[in-house]
Amino acid sequence: MASGFIRLCLIAVLFGGVQISAGQAVPTSQPSADSQSAGMSQIVDEVTLDLAVQDKKHHKVLDLKPEDIQITDNDIPVKMNTFQLVQGDAQTDQLVTMVFDHFEGAGAKTAQTVADKILKMLSSKRYSFALLDFGNRMQLLQSFTADHKAMEQAVSTATANQVVRLSSTSTNAINITTDKADAERIKTAVQTEKNLVAIVRTGVDTAGRHVEPKERAQCQTLLAALQDTQKVMQDQHTRLALAGLLALVRSQQKLNERKSIIYFTSGFQLDSNSKDMVKTISGAAARAGVTFYTVDMDALDVGARHQIDNAMMNGGAPFDPVPKVIAVTPVGPVTAPSLQQQQSGSFNSNPLGSSADFMMRSDDGNPFSGAKSPMADLAKETGGVYIDAQEGVNKQLQQMRENMTTYYQATYKPPIEEYDGSFRSIVAKPLRAGYNVKTKSGYFALAPGAEAGIRPFEVPLLKLFNQSNLPQDVKFYAAVLQFGELPDGNSSTVAVQVPVASLQTIKDTRTNLFSAHVAIVAEIKDKNGTVIEHFGENIAKRGAVETLDSDPSASIILQRHFMAIPGQYLLEVAVYDQDGLKYGAQRTVFEIPQAQITPSLSPIVLVGHVDSINDDNEDPLEPLRYEKGKITPNLAGAVASNAKGVSLFFILHPDPKSSEPAILEMEASRNGHPGRRTPLPLKLKSAGEAVPYLATFKGSSMAPGNYEVKAMMSQGGKTSVQQVAFTVPGDGSVAAGAPGQGGGVAADLTASSEANDSYSGGLLAIIPVTNPVQPPADEEIASLIADAQTHSMGYAESLPNFMCVEVTNRSVDASGSGNWKHRDTLAELLRYRDKAETHTMLEINGVTSNTDREALLKQKGSTLSGGELGGVLKAVFAPSAKADFKWKETDALGSGTVQVFDYHVAKSNSMFSVVGSNDVQLMVGFHGQVYIDSATRNVRRISLEADDLPKDFPTQASVMGVDYDYVVINGRDYLMPISAEVRVRQNHHQAIMNTIEFRDYKKYGSAMKILDYKQVENSKQ
Structure with a gap:
């Protein structure tokens, strides 16, 4: 698999016991x-x-x-x-x-x-x-x-x-379980x-x-x-x-x-x-x-915490660059060339003295206490x-x-x-x-009678609404998108778009990430000034530093739908850049019509992007939803010049009383020159039911210029028309593509008489979208993989010195039928300092233990694993591996969007080997999946599975997977392994599985000192 050992950290923190506790209603002691x-x-x-x-x-x-x-x-x-x-x-x-x-x-x-x-x-x-x-x-x-x-x-x-462990596959190698x-x-x-x-x-x-x-x-x-x-x-x-x-x-x-x-x-x-x-x-x-x-x-x-005290006093063993074992199994080790580097020399020539002195300089003898x-x-x-x-x-x-x-x-x-x-x-x-x-x-400190939903960060923003002259130091866009009568009522969406370029960003050169932090409050008031809707978000955005230049359209978005009766309303929005210490605010008057005339179209929404929806029950009343995708609008009205197309969203409202079919047509124009009107297929639901529609037109690139797109819905002699405008920045003389290739956006837009407005226009390609979540453009895919490769190769260098508790649950399936039997649970203190890692045993099956890791490996049927601290990533992304990546899908992982890729590394380029119980070592090819975060360009999940192991070889299958997420160490966010899994099948039957968790990450720094164990215990009282 990869070098190093797969691990996961279990939380092991000593709690300085609560001496006195409080009752219910209000305030308390000095906060930390x-x-x-x-x-x-x-x-x-x-x-x-x-x-x-x-x-x-x-x-x-x-x-x-x-x-x-x-x-x-x-x-x-x-x-x-x-x-x-x-x-x-x-x-x-x-x-x-x-x-x-x-x-x-x-x-x-x-x-x-x-x-x-x-x-x-x-x-x-x-x-x-x-x-x-x-x-x-x-x-x-x-x-x-x-x-x-x-x-x-x-x-x-x-x-x-009634948990059942399932067999790993290349599409999911992490903790595959089902609970009956x-x-x-x-x-x-x-x-x-x-x-x-x-x-x-x-x-x-x-x-x-x-x-x-x-x-x-x-x-x-x-x-x-x-x-x-x-x-x-x-x-x-x-x-x-x-x-x-x-x-x-x-x-x-x-x-x-x-x-x-x-x-x-x-x-x-x-x-x-x-x-x-x-x-x-x-x-x-x-x-x-x-x-x-x-x-x-x-x-x-308690005993395990005492073991932590002892482990930290004993320091760490020198780093050994030789080991190549990834997983040691009863039939032999799985190995790969060492992928972790030490910057200079050994861990320490006198680890006990150094560690003891280091610990005595701080306030807490055990950071896990x-x-x-x-x-x-x-x-x-x-x-x-x-x-x-x-x-x-x-x-x-x-x-x-x-x-x-x-x-x-x-x-x-x-x-x-x-x-x-x-x-x-x-x-x-x-x-x-x-x-x-x-x-x-x-x-x-909120005023008596303050609205129950008001949060502290909203208070200064709400005060801005009392000012006649609103601050304009933060540029942003705000709109009310009206979609008319839907099954739940007259539905609209408040959308606020804050370009990252208008905010102060903080760059972390070590992790190659930037962060921006913005607070947003939006209120809708009726004509009497009564607040009928209140929305607020406190958003921190994280992204790769390189995207600040490559993606100038990057924004922080608030969008919330609401229902309201016909009438006049006021939208007020305030934004606070929490790093730049500046404000912006806007007021917008809008009206919800008294009656909806059918047939009709909702206003057209320029689509920024579409995120996948995995749960059908996730906010079913969301109007900006199409099939399995949720629409995020582009309020700026600008489309990047390297965009391969534009998508548009709207909702059709057919006439429920008409027996005639509804007809939908669309027309695009550039710089005032109209294209061909194109009829589009329309599948109506039950009589009069609203129909969400997503249309797109694509090309090799978008020609610079000013665009307008019209949508026309006709039924029973009546026609409803909506249009949207947007711009593509750039030199208007640049051609958009070869004739007939869809390079231009408008249909039959042949050469114009305007000197700087001629381009080779292709056929209009406005089409309905069947799959709202479209694959990224080829250039974006290539850029995403290249950035992920850069980050993966430098991952070990980006890690701080840290400690955590690693918990390994080991299970055995004697028959290979999926009937897993839990063998034992190991808890170890993992220390990582100067690119070297050491383990100290804390517990085995909940009982304090000082068993040596190497001694444990020598026991019959014993298995331990590793590679998550950079080894697995390098095995896949090293240039010498020449991994072949193929985009599979866009998915959600945690609160972020990821691009999922299948990959394969040929045997001739592999650094992944499997050693059998007969001491024969085989270099093998492998395949798996990687989940790359669209914003940070970092790998959030990765799996490896060995290919083509010979039938007469003791080990018949070897699978490994690691999940990564952001955790706080010393006040900063770092991408760290949080869980992993290794499975090895031998002799066509017996299988071994390790599931690992990493918990309670702490800085391995100067925040420790030696305390007597009884002091630690007494501090809990």
Whole structure:
């Protein structure tokens, strides 16, 4: 496969235990430097604060007086209006929402056990529980109920797992599994959500039971969360779990009960945008009075953390440039020439002394001793408890129960001079010695009565709308695209396009990436000034530096559809360049007509690009949707001169009363010279149903000039006409292509009398589009592969010094029938410094171990693997490999768009070898797929599969795959391996599979010192 070993990092973070926890409503302790945006916001002119107080022995303090505590708001001491102790289950109703990630094997069983303990612990009828889980979407398995048996069944459904591992293929070599228990979860969710909708709409469930108003209100919040999750994913460009948690928090803001969310998480890596999203959730939770309790299913146990301490003190072994093993199997190693380079010399001639000195210079003896999961911050910032499921959970659960039942509640008037949306920190300091106080970390300064959906970044932008002279320092385009009457109502789309060229960009020479950060707010107001729609996005765009020059049309886009009744409206849009510190704003008046006359056409939308839609249920009301593609408009009205064509989108509205067929024709003109009118095929649906249409015309290039395209729809003697104009910059005398080759855009546009306006016009080629997601042009494909090759060859050089925890699950299929049996789980500390990597064993099957990796490899049937830190990439993209790439499709991976390529490397060019148990080494060809990010030009997924292994050779198949994503290391985003998989089949039957995860990336730098192990343990208290 490739050199180096495939790995994945498991999160191993020591959590400095929560001594005191907070209750529900509002602010808290001083936030850390990296969490200043987290906290809470109040919508009344009084702050309500829940505080948990403990003594040195971690006993609850029940006799605290107001004079025993000092509260500061942004460092200003405040006087409490009220201060009281709240104690016992009967004090108020409480809503507890359990949310589950997907778990397998022992993790699923542990999650069920912990959830059942929580249900038994919170047995009072004052608690109502709901349960949701994250599958392909966030789904509801149980709405709010005090019925513990119903909740226990929901927990059982959520944690059930019957995972089957499937055979790898060249099209998917990463973690190919299917869970047979998903069918029951989906069935339960469909039934539960059907009942939920019935209650919300009618107040009666599907069994005919009339529900109380309070239950109906609770159901409304759950339905709102389910509906809002997709919108949050769009607005925040974030992963499903984070979007779902934010949607849940927002939906519960108006509920009066105390609210808690218990999140059972499997842990995942976060880039800087996702970390900001966690802060956004924390702030929204504090404002809504929601407390998070995070149950981390993937943290390492105490012994393993001790092993990390020891490993970091022992330093790293010198780098050995000789090893070429990629996967060591019972039948022999899979090898490739070493592809990792060390810049100079060995790792260190005295690794122990150097590492020890290096560690003693810092503040924390173990960088993994902080929050074990990125989600731990949710608990910390909202006054909850972080629960490590790998330790004894009883004490942690008891602390959670005390948080919910015993706390002080204080109120005070905030000393705010201006409601500017800024974060205001809260510190609660005990004035009696030996006491510890925990509460929420702060709040956002929003005016009393502020709209619940307003986020802090929107406040300064909304203030711009009060100005008569709007700022113009950021150039952008904004429009309302009207599509007329659709099945859900009169539908329109707000679109805002901010060219990257008008923003300040920050370039990272090490990663060859640029970033731009913009906040956008758009509001639609009726003629009375009432806001009927509000949209906002806080968007960070990442891309390859070279695309800044090669793609001047690159933009940041906001597009949101809405429905409105006929009338006059005002669109206001404000944009803030967060790196350039400049603003821009626009106002536009528009009108939705009183009645739609048929037949009619919607305005024509110039298409910027089309993204694939993988889920048919993804926003089915989106008007800018055609087949399996979502249209992104081009509001700038300019098409690049190297474009191979132009696509246009519009919606037809036939006359439902006419028996005559509708006829569609289109005509293009350039510089005022019309082409031939072309009839286009039209397939109408049921009588009068609106028909989305996507048309395109292509050529070898677009001739410079000013273009207009008309669309004409005729039916029953009536004709509706729409047109759109755009420009292609450049010298108008340049020919667009050879005659008859479609080089020009307009039909029969022969030589013009204008001196600089003549070009060889081909036949008009306006045609309907059957596949909206078109392959990139040949030049773009070549450029994308060339950039990916450059980045892959320099990948190892771009990596920082880092550490992470690598977890390998090893399985065996003795018969080769797909019946995989889990063999063991290994957890290792992976250190990467000066282009050298070392491993230290932490755990085997959850038990602390110091087994040497090399010794483990000598055991019968043992398999370890590698190559993700640059080796696999170089094996495919090295110039000597001469890989043959063929474009397959455009797809979505995470929140980005990727181009998928099949590739093949011939045996004569391969550096990939397989060594059998007979010590025979074979150089083999290989094939696979690469997923290249369209924006960053980096590889996000890659697979390799050996070709043509002889039938009498011990190893019969060898497959490897790696997934990459962006994670934060030392405050910067780096593309790092996050998961991998290796499969080897031997002797036509037995197969071996390693699935690997990399978690909890940390900087391998000067942020460590030696601490006694007991100090680490005591810091958790």
